[in-house]
Amino acid sequence: MTKLHEMMSLFGVTEEDLKRLISIALSKGGDYADLYFEHSISNELSLRDKEVNGAGSHIDYGVGIRVLSGDRTGYAYTEITSLREMEKAAKVASGIANGNFKATEPIVVFPLLFTPRYSALLPWEDHTISDKIPYLQELNSLIFEADKRVNKVIARISDSTTKILFFNSLGVIAFDNRPMASITATCIMESEGKVENGSASRSFRCGYEFLTKEVINEIAGEVVNKTALSFEAIQPSGGEMPVVMGAGSSGILLHEAIGHSFEADFNRMNTSIFSDKLGKKICSEEISVIDDGTIFGNRGSIGFDDEGVLSQKTFMVKNGILNSYLHDRISANFYKTAPTGNGRRESFRYMPLPRMRATYMESGKSKEADIISSVKKGIFVDNFSNGQVQIGAGDFTFFVKSGYLIENGKLTKSVKDINIIGNGPDALADIVAVADNSQIDNGTWTCGKEQYCAVSCGMPSVLVSKLTVGGIN
Amino acid sequence: MTENIKDTARRALELSLKYGCQSAKIVTDISTQSSYTVRDDKLDRLHQSTGSSLYLQLYVDERYGCYSSNRTEPGELENFIKNAVTATRLIASDPFRSLPPKELYYKGGKPDLKQFDSSFENISQPEKSRIAFSCASEMYKKDKRIISVNSEFGDSNDYTYMIDSQGFEGESKETLFTISAECSVKDKGDSRPESWWYESSILFENLKREGCGTKAMERALARLQPKKMKSGKYTMVVENTVSSRIISPVISALSGAAIQQNNSFLKDKLHSRIFPSDFYLSDKAHLIGAIGSRYFDGEGIATKEMNIIEAGVINCYFINSYYSKKLDMPITIEGPSVLTCTPDGKFTSGVAENNLDAILKKTDKGIFVTGFNGGNTNSSTGDFSFGVQGFYYENGVILHPIKEMNVTGNIVSLLNNLIFTGDDPRKSSRWLIPTLAFESVDFSGT
Numbered sequence: 001m002t003k004l005h006e007m008m009s010l011f012g013v014t015e016e017d018l019k020r021l022i023s024i025a026l027s028k029g030g031d032y033a034d035l036y037f038e039h040s041i042s043n044e045l046s047l048r049d050k051e052v053n054g055a056g057s058h059i060d061y062g063v064g065i066r067v068l069s070g071d072r073t074g075y076a077y078t079e080i081t082s083l084r085e086m087e088k089a090a091k092v093a094s095g096i097a098n099g100n101f102k103a104t105e106p107i108v109v110f111p112l113l114f115t116p117r118y119s120a121l122l123p124w125e126d127h128t129i130s131d132k133i134p135y136l137q138e139l140n141s142l143i144f145e146a147d148k149r150v151n152k153v154i155a156r157i158s159d160s161t162t163k164i165l166f167f168n169s170l171g172v173i174a175f176d177n178r179p180m181a182s183i184t185a186t187c188i189m190e191s192e193g194k195v196e197n198g199s200a201s202r203s204f205r206c207g208y209e210f211l212t213k214e215v216i217n218e219i220a221g222e223v224v225n226k227t228a229l230s231f232e233a234i235q236p237s238g239g240e241m242p243v244v245m246g247a248g249s250s251g252i253l254l255h256e257a258i259g260h261s262f263e264a265d266f267n268r269m270n271t272s273i274f275s276d277k278l279g280k281k282i283c284s285e286e287i288s289v290i291d292d293g294t295i296f297g298n299r300g301s302i303g304f305d306d307e308g309v310l311s312q313k314t315f316m317v318k319n320g321i322l323n324s325y326l327h328d329r330i331s332a333n334f335y336k337t338a339p340t341g342n343g344r345r346e347s348f349r350y351m352p353l354p355r356m357r358a359t360y361m362e363s364g365k366s367k368e369a370d371i372i373s374s375v376k377k378g379i380f381v382d383n384f385s386n387g388q389v390q391i392g393a394g395d396f397t398f399f400v401k402s403g404y405l406i407e408n409g410k411l412t413k414s415v416k417d418i419n420i421i422g423n424g425p426d427a428l429a430d431i432v433a434v435a436d437n438s439q440i441d442n443g444t445w446t447c448g449k450e451q452y453c454a455v456s457c458g459m460p461s462v463l464v465s466k467l468t469v470g471g472i473n
Numbered sequence: 474m475t476e477n478i479k480d481t482a483r484r485a486l487e488l489s490l491k492y493g494c495q496s497a498k499i500v501t502d503i504s505t506q507s508s509y510t511v512r513d514d515k516l517d518r519l520h521q522s523t524g525s526s527l528y529l530q531l532y533v534d535e536r537y538g539c540y541s542s543n544r545t546e547p548g549e550l551e552n553f554i555k556n557a558v559t560a561t562r563l564i565a566s567d568p569f570r571s572l573p574p575k576e577l578y579y580k581g582g583k584p585d586l587k588q589f590d591s592s593f594e595n596i597s598q599p600e601k602s603r604i605a606f607s608c609a610s611e612m613y614k615k616d617k618r619i620i621s622v623n624s625e626f627g628d629s630n631d632y633t634y635m636i637d638s639q640g641f642e643g644e645s646k647e648t649l650f651t652i653s654a655e656c657s658v659k660d661k662g663d664s665r666p667e668s669w670w671y672e673s674s675i676l677f678e679n680l681k682r683e684g685c686g687t688k689a690m691e692r693a694l695a696r697l698q699p700k701k702m703k704s705g706k707y708t709m710v711v712e713n714t715v716s717s718r719i720i721s722p723v724i725s726a727l728s729g730a731a732i733q734q735n736n737s738f739l740k741d742k743l744h745s746r747i748f749p750s751d752f753y754l755s756d757k758a759h760l761i762g763a764i765g766s767r768y769f770d771g772e773g774i775a776t777k778e779m780n781i782i783e784a785g786v787i788n789c790y791f792i793n794s795y796y797s798k799k800l801d802m803p804i805t806i807e808g809p810s811v812l813t814c815t816p817d818g819k820f821t822s823g824v825a826e827n828n829l830d831a832i833l834k835k836t837d838k839g840i841f842v843t844g845f846n847g848g849n850t851n852s853s854t855g856d857f858s859f860g861v862q863g864f865y866y867e868n869g870v871i872l873h874p875i876k877e878m879n880v881t882g883n884i885v886s887l888l889n890n891l892i893f894t895g896d897d898p899r900k901s902s903r904w905l906i907p908t909l910a911f912e913s914v915d916f917s918g919t
Contacts, residue, residue, distance in 0.1 A: 048734075051565040057557060059542035062524075074519045079543045092521045095598075129563040152734050188735050188853065195853040197736055235856060238881060238917025239704040256847075269512070269621050271657040271665055349522065388847035388860070392657050392665035393696070395877055397847030397860035419848040419858035419879045425663060470848075470858035470879030473704050473915050 004111065007165045007175040011037045011063070011081050018167040019107050020083075021065065024090040026169060029099030030067040030074070032329065033090075034168035034307055037063045037081070038348040042160035045129055047136040047153065050144075055129055064348040065089045066307075069097040071268070071330050075351040112166075112174035114310050117294055117301040120179040120207025124159045127208045132157050135183075135211045142220035143187050147228055151195070152188040157181075157211070164306075172308040180299070180454065181210040182444045187223045191231055198227030198401070199385075201444040203299045203454070226383055229402050233416035236405060238471025242375045243420065243464045244406065246382025247368065249441040251457025253464075254289055254359050256387040256396040257424040260449065262291075262316050262324075263342070263354040264331030266391045273394035273424060277322045283428040286364045289317040291326055293341055293357035299445065300357035300455040307343035307352050314340045316359075317428075328354045346451035356447060360458030364434025368461040371433045373409035379469055380404045380411055381420070394424040419470040427464055435461035475644075478503055478525060479634050481545045485527060486636055488551055492558040493533055496572050498637035498773075500528040508627040509602045511609040516602065517623070529554065533561045537570035572772075573794035577804060578641050579769035579776070586759065586766040589646040590676045593630045601626045604652060604682055611686030612656050616694060620665060623655040624686055628677075641773040649673060649764070650680045651901075654689035660697050666874075668692035673901040675764060692843070695864070699876035702865060702918040708839030708892075709880065709914040710832055712863075713899050715844055716906040720754070720814060722850040722857065722884045727781065727789075728808070729796025731852060738855035738885065739787060748785040748888050753818040755780050757905075758810035765903040770807045779806060783818060812904040816894040820905070825897035829908045832893045834869035836910050840878075841866050848879070855884040861916075879917040887911055 001009070008014065018035060025033035039061045046054035062079040063086060074096025076089040136155050143153050162178040182203035189196050200223035202215055245253055258274070266272035274282070293302045293311035302311045307329050315323045325331065328343030331354060344355035372380060381403035389396040400418045404411040422430075440458035447455045478501040489497035503525040510518035527550075529540045538561035542553050608624035628651070634644045653671035660666055670688035674680040711719060723739070731737035739747065758776035760766050770776055772794055780788050792800065793807040813820045833841065841864045848859030858881040864871045888911075895908035 045564070051567065053537065053565045053567040053570075055538040055560055055564050057538075057540050057553075057560065059544050059553065061544050072515065072517050076520070077522050077524070079524055093519075096516065096519045129560050133564070152736070154734065186736075190735065195735060195740075197851070197853045235858070235881060238879060238915065240919055269657075271621050271667060273663050273665060275665070276663065349524065351518070351520070385849050386847060390667070390846060390862070392667040393660075393699075393862075393876070394664060395846055395860070395862070397879075399847060399849040399858065417849070417851045417854070417856040417858055418881065419860050421846065421860045421877050421879050423877060468701075468877050468879060468917055468919075470860075470881040470917050471704075471915070472881060473706055473917075 004175055007163060010039060010163060011165055013081065015109060017083055021086055021090045022107060022169045024087055025065055025067045025094050028094045028097040030069045030094060030097040032068040032169050034066050034166065035063055036306060036348050037165035038162060040160060040162040040347065042158065043124065044156055044158045045132050045136065047140055047155040050140055052133045052136050060347060062348045065093045066351055067093040067096050068330060071334055072096050073351055077348050107169065107171045109171045109173055112172050112304055112308060114303040117303050117311060118179060118205035118297050122208035124161050124179065124207055131208065132211065135216055139185055139216045139220055142217065143185065143224055146220060146224040147189065149189040149191045150187055151190040153185065155185040157183050166308050168308050174304055174308055176303050179205050179207055181206055183215065183219055184444060185219050185223045187227045189227045194231060196227055196230035198223050198230060200226060202442050203444040204297045204442060205299060205301055206297050226402060229414050230416050233402055233414040235418055236379065236415045236469065236471045238469055238473060240466050240468050242378035243467045243469065244372055244375060244378065244380040245459060245462050245464065246380060247435065247437045247459060247461045248439045249382060249384055249443065251360055251441055251459040252384045252387050252398045254361060254459060255356060255457050256389045256398055257422065257427050258289065259356045259359045260389050261391055261394065261424050262326055264325035264327045264335065265354050267325050268331045268334040271392050273392060274322065278325065280322055281320050282322050282425060283317065283320050283431060285320040286434050287317055287320055287431060288315060288362040290314065290362065291316055291342070291356050291359045295358050295440065298358045298440065298456055299442065302357065305341045305343045306345045309339045309341045309343060311341045326354045326356065328352055344453050346453060350451045353450060355449065355453045356455050358440060358456040358458065360440055361434070361438060361460060363436045363438040363460045366433045366435045368435045368437055371435055371461055371463045372406060372411065375406045375463065376408055378406045379415065380406050389424065395421060396424055397421045420467050422467040427467060430465045431462050432465050433463040437461055475632055481527060482634055482636050485529060485550060485554060486638060488554040489529060489531055489558065490638060492555050494531045494558060496532040496638040498530040498572060500633065500635045502526055502631060502633040504629060504631045506629045507601065508625055509605040510623065510625040511605045512623050513621065514609065514613055529557060531557055531561050532570060532572065533558055535566040535568050535570065536561045536564050537567055569795055569798040571794065572637055572639050573774055573804065575639050577774045579643060579773060583768050586768065587762045588675055588766060590648040592677055593628065593648050596677055607682065608652050608654050608686040612654065612690040615690060618658045618694065619656060619690065620659050621657040625653050627651045635773060637773065643769050643773055645767065648675055650677050652680065652682060652685045654686040656689045656693040658693045658697060666693060666696035668696060671901060673764065675762060696874045699874035701877050702875055704917045704919065706913045707916050708836045708910065708912050710836060710839060710841045710908065710910045712829065712841065712843045713895065713897055713906065713908045715842065716909045717902065717904045718845050719887070719909060720904065720906050722855065724809065725852060727791050729790055729792040729800060732790055733796050733799050736852050738853060742787050743790060745787060746785045747787055747885060748782055749891055750784045751816040751894065752782060752785050752888060752891060753780065753815045754782040755813045755818060755820060756806065756809040756811065757813050757820055760811045763811045765811045767810050772807060774804065776806060776810055780818060781809065812906070814894060814906045825895065827893065827895050828897040829895065832895055832908050832910050833866055835893060838867040840875060840916060841871065850884060857882060857884055877918065881915050881917060887914065890914065
């Protein structure tokens, strides 16, 4: 039995079943239909009060059936993959077309060949809770040993293995095993009546090989440093000022300030602030921004997207020019271009939408130290928790857990718990220096556009000449 | 259908005990949803689904695990539970984990809370579609500055069944109907501000069908040509659509988990006056017809009406059976059902007198916040910083929208600067939080 047939067997379908469902889905005149089968097993193990005393496992199973009629979508899903239930769902989805019966052409089936973007060398299903417990215990010990002020530690290992079978009316058939692993740690410290908290995480698409002493050491060191820093930190004076975004997690700036606004569903509806900017210069020629689904093992990587399009590295901004939106099949058809492999979804319960993968800026030529020393009065930020954007108005925000004041070119007092707000096109145009230190942040970034999706982001250190920093007056 | 999922729950409970659990709780639910989305003048999305899930809380040799699956065929379910029990045995013991005291369970016999509309199945697809189209038509091409409109009619029907090995049995049925509208308008330059509105109701006949699109359009047009204001201290009036954002950090800080983990800015503040004397938070868990009303919580414990914060004094934390043992505190409620905020503890659902207009007039001038853009709160300290959108007003009259501004401070300090609590909560919301006004709030702008 081939791996494809094993996957079809898992969902209890044959090639003829798949063709029949597509035929029903298109029976009212839709232009395109696809089937997205998913079987997901996720596990979590948690430590609290110095004991690994919480465990859980979750199974989710079903198929989503989508019909496109122009840029309109009919969608239904069922958790029961009997032919009868799937036919009912296909009929519901077909209703978007609402036309007369149309006989579909015979579908010529061809498997989608794709380059693996991740692997589970040691599959999670081969490892029990007992194999994971020592890593949480070690993480707990390291955090407590690192600082006497540590009062509580909450830590968690999560893993999931998702099996996907995809088929569409173009005859594309594809299957994939998508692993995901993450560790998060939250540390509470208390000193002289003050309490502070901090968090750190790592996440990759990989198997049990993810769990190493090195990754545990990294997380322990990071969470202790972040929390300890908060005791000295202040909420600064607010207002407009230069902001140096540190390398790595500052990629949240790209995700919020421009990434969402480049998602082509907003642009085809003319509701994005970047709707008329394709092919135009929007920032310094030194800047190139990429959304990449091909970084091996990255949290945002995919072999193919959730509508059967190969993953790719997409230049959103190339040398300062808006080069490409992020497309799903609907928007690609609207713009008469090829989809970019950004059609993603949380699960079979959701229809795919244009979503980011790993979004980052390429390195420039400056040195981070030189950028900092060029700022007389401003702020340096490199630790974030969340962000948001208003697509049409372009106003974006991100919440800074910690950073530093810059005074006369030097990092001075630490700052914390401030929101920074800016306007996407203005902020991009206001990037006046780009360092040579681009790096991807491998935290548990999750995007919440209508549905949750695993992503990542990255950035070199950059200087934004003007953003509005929250603070006390 | 409901009998099927009851059978599944009973079978899961039997299997849990058979494979070694000393006790267990099983929750099954089934949910039917549909939505009809109109963009401009065309049906854009049609979505229908029915899903079910099985949740298991297993107590094995003083160990605890939480599992779920939507695969409930007999053989597969048995294997899943067998593996779950085995996995739970591998973790450390936690003697504080157990089912709650039986005497606290809801025992039935109370009046119907009117959470379910029996006409749910009778509402036709064409009617649902018509409602969405009608909403869109209130906006579409009504102003030349409009560039895109979206409207959606959505409904859901949820049935939940819960049993445990101590004999608890409870079920709930809930329906919800929602109309929502979004409108994008073209401003000078490239900006395309947008706004929204929604109406929700448990009963289809009570759903306010007219005006939702118009309201979204008016709100979007009002956002044209915003101005960034100077940083400084301003009076802040927070609209009842988003005022729960201010209350939410307080509710999180009152949770037993946050208290026990030393991660709450309200730890060790029980029975202390922390907030102003005209600040009351209450849980009206049995408010008939209110979204979220319920007779039992997630543990099966009977809910009751509670004054959570009374005249600024914290009356209770949210303590479930687990944190009751860990903190050696009595069980209260696991969390609010229908949260209300009033200046005197007297919640009424009559005509609002102290509404937004009245409060804008009383506060003379300041910033009227209609939305939050990102931001967060430090759970240990209560320090917050949020992006805001809204309007600058003087003499109770809105002058212009604002842009790119943050509000920063500490939640406890902010609430101690509370100057007005409205009586105008939106009934479409689960939390009934009215318009709130605060003085001397730090805004960051130019």
